[in-house]
Amino acid sequence: MPRYTLNVNGKTQSVEADADTPLLYVLRNDLQLNGPKFGCGLAQCGTCAVHLNGEVARSCSVPVSAVGGRAVTTLEGLMVDGKPGRVQQAFIDAQAVQCGYCTNGMVMATAALIATNRNPSDAQINDALAGNLCRCGTQQRICAAVKRAAQAA
Amino acid sequence: MTMTIDRRQFLKAGAAGTLTVGFSIGLAAGNASAANVPAAKIVAKDQVDAFLVMHRDGRVEVYVGKVDLGTGTRTALSQIAADELDVPFNRITMHMGDTGTTPDQWLTGANITIQQGGGELRRACATARAALLGRAAERLKVSASDLVASDGIVRVRNDPSKSVAYTELIGGGRFELKVNDKIQLKPVSEYKVIGKPIARVDIPDKVTGRFEFVHDVRVPGMLHARVIRPDDIGQPAGFR
Numbered sequence: 001m002p003r004y005t006l007n008v009n010g011k012t013q014s015v016e017a018d019a020d021t022p023l024l025y026v027l028r029n030d031l032q033l034n035g036p037k038f039g040c041g042l043a044q045c046g047t048c049a050v051h052l053n054g055e056v057a058r059s060c061s062v063p064v065s066a067v068g069g070r071a072v073t074t075l076e077g078l079m080v081d082g083k084p085g086r087v088q089q090a091f092i093d094a095q096a097v098q099c100g101y102c103t104n105g106m107v108m109a110t111a112a113l114i115a116t117n118r119n120p121s122d123a124q125i126n127d128a129l130a131g132n133l134c135r136c137g138t139q140q141r142i143c144a145a146v147k148r149a150a151q152a153a
Numbered sequence: 154m155t156m157t158i159d160r161r162q163f164l165k166a167g168a169a170g171t172l173t174v175g176f177s178i179g180l181a182a183g184n185a186s187a188a189n190v191p192a193a194k195i196v197a198k199d200q201v202d203a204f205l206v207m208h209r210d211g212r213v214e215v216y217v218g219k220v221d222l223g224t225g226t227r228t229a230l231s232q233i234a235a236d237e238l239d240v241p242f243n244r245i246t247m248h249m250g251d252t253g254t255t256p257d258q259w260l261t262g263a264n265i266t267i268q269q270g271g272g273e274l275r276r277a278c279a280t281a282r283a284a285l286l287g288r289a290a291e292r293l294k295v296s297a298s299d300l301v302a303s304d305g306i307v308r309v310r311n312d313p314s315k316s317v318a319y320t321e322l323i324g325g326g327r328f329e330l331k332v333n334d335k336i337q338l339k340p341v342s343e344y345k346v347i348g349k350p351i352a353r354v355d356i357p358d359k360v361t362g363r364f365e366f367v368h369d370v371r372v373p374g375m376l377h378a379r380v381i382r383p384d385d386i387g388q389p390a391g392f393r
Contacts, residue, residue, distance in 0.1 A: 034369040035362030075362040088360040095352065099223025100359030100366075107360055136223065 004064050008033070009077030019065035023057075024048045026064045027074060035075025035104050039133075046105035046132035050074050056112045075104045078111055087111045090149035091142075098136035105132040106142050114150045194254045201284075201328040203256040204277035205238075209320050211305060213238065213245050218258030219270040220250035221355065226266045228353045233271050236346045237278035237339055239302035240319065247354075279336040281328055288322040303345075 001016045008031060015030045022041075027033045027050070036059050039045035043058035050059045051073040078085040084092060087110050097103050106129060113120055113128040120128070125146045134142065195202040198218075206214040215234045221227040227247050235242040248255055258270045282302065289307035290297040293315050301310050307322075309315040341348075358364035383389065 032371070033362065034365070037366070038368065075360075079361055084357060084361055091360045092352070092356050095356060097353065097356045097359050098225070100355065100364060101223070103359050104362065 002065070004067070006064075006067055006072055007069065008072045009074060010071075015064070017064050019063060021064045022060050023050070023062040023064050023067055023072070024059035027059060027072070033074050033076055037101055037104050039101070039105075044131075044133075045102070046109065047102050049105040049108040049132070051077075051108060051112060054112065054115060056109055073108075075107060078107065085111075086152050087114070087145075087149040090152060091145045094141050094145035094148055096138055096141035096145035098134075098138050102132055102134045102136075106134070106145075110142075110146045110149055113146065114153050118150055118153050120146065120150055195327075196252075196254065196256050198256040198258065198273065199331050200256075201277050201281050201330045201332055204274055204332075205234075205281050205328070206326070207281070207319065207323050208326075209323055211240075211244050211318075211320050213240050214248060215245055215274070216248045216251075216255040217270055217274055218250060218252070218255045219261045219266045222261060224266075225353050225355070226270075227355055228351065229267055230271055230274055231354065232346045232349075232351060233267075233275050234278050236344050237275045238282050240305045242346050242351065244305070273332070275338060276334055276336055277332045279338050280330055280333045283333070283336060284328055284330055285319055285322050288324075289317050292317050292322070 001018055003014060003016050004026075006013045006015065006026070008027070013031055015026050017026055017030065024036055024038060027036055028038070036050055037047040038060060039047035041060050043061040046058070048058055048060040049056050051057065052062070052067065052070040054071075054073070075088075078088055080086075087107050090110075091097060091103065091107060096106075109129050109132055113125070117124060122143065125143050129142065129146070194206075194216075196216075197203055204216055206216070208214070213234070215231065217230055219226060219230070227249060230249075231242060231245045231247050234240075234245055234247075250261065256273075258273060259265075261270075283297075286297045286300050286302060286307060289300055289302075293300070293307075293309060295309055295315075299310050300307050302308075302319075305319045307317050307319070355364060
């Protein structure tokens with residue numbers, strides 16, 4: 001099997017994997033990062049989201065061979081000194097979680113949004129998070145959390 | 154359980170009917186909290202000690218035979234225990250759904266965790282609280298009906314300077330009491346924790362990737378399998 005060198009959460013990692021192995025499997029199974037979740041496996045639900053060079057990507061549908069030198073950031077990589085980062089703290093403060101399975105994608109999409117937009121409108125928030133599905137029904141609280149995170153930025 | 158069996162042997166054993174046994178052993182090995190529990194933890198559902206272990210340093214371990222499937226019942230059941238015992242919410246550690254250490258409270262689902270499971274927990278806690286008040290009455294030489302409890306401290310209603318902490322009343326640790334199904338429960342008007350906004354205890358771990366969903370469980374030597382479905386009728390199906 002080929003070997004790939006990845007930059008994950010600021011660390012250089014070397015993994016052996018088939019070229020078409022989804023990045024998600026490498027993150028979860030090889031690097032033991034549980035933040036990104038397997039949901040649909042078809043890039044439709046958003047819970048596998050990571051950042052590649054700061055942009056949201058669906059790690060279930062990105063082959064490890066396509067990552068290259070791009071910086072991979074996972075939910076774990078948003079923490080600061082072992083504590084919840086700004087977006088994560090906003091989700092805690094807004095109690096914007098029920099079962100928590102979609103939370104990874106919601107937080108990653110929010111972090112990418114507020115990195116470029118410090119004052120997102122409701123429509124912009126809806127647009128940025130539209131590809132992230134929550135079946136518990138926490139959307140209202142998540143929108144509140146996004147605004148909190150943006151204000152804290 | 155030896156961890157040297159390969160996937161094929163494991164699946165053959167599963168076909169012979171032992172798959173669930175192997176699975177439960179694997180999960181128990183991954184449950185760090187189980188290792189700290191005394192071997193003789195009582196689990197009989199009619200016993201207060203099945204639900205509660207109160208420590209002399211004020212920690213309260215609560216055991217329930219339900220699991221939190223994501224609706225927040227870990228927090229809600231902790232609220233119930235805190236209120237019915239009159240102990241601070243943040244002193245409670247909740248153990249859920251580990252059949253080796255928790256009472257068997259039947260299945261989790263169908264919206265019964267709070268109404269059935271919570272009711273059973275409430276009666277166990279109320280039985281424990283009544284026992285503690287009884288011990289306090291002896292210690293303070295007053296009638297139990299003259300006592301009030303709050304935050305783990307029992308005080309004489311008309312003379313709050315007279316008090317004794319639960320931690321001084323625990324004695325040998327176990328209650329050795331049957332749950333009294335007719336026990337007087339705390340009236341709703343006296344709730345201090347239930348019905349109040351309280352932060353969910355599981356959210357910090359869920360926003361940081363530390364929370365362990367079933368899919369995240371790893372045990373030494375863990376094996377993976379997937380069901381292969383045949384493309385057409387008549388083709389062989391099975392595990393791979």
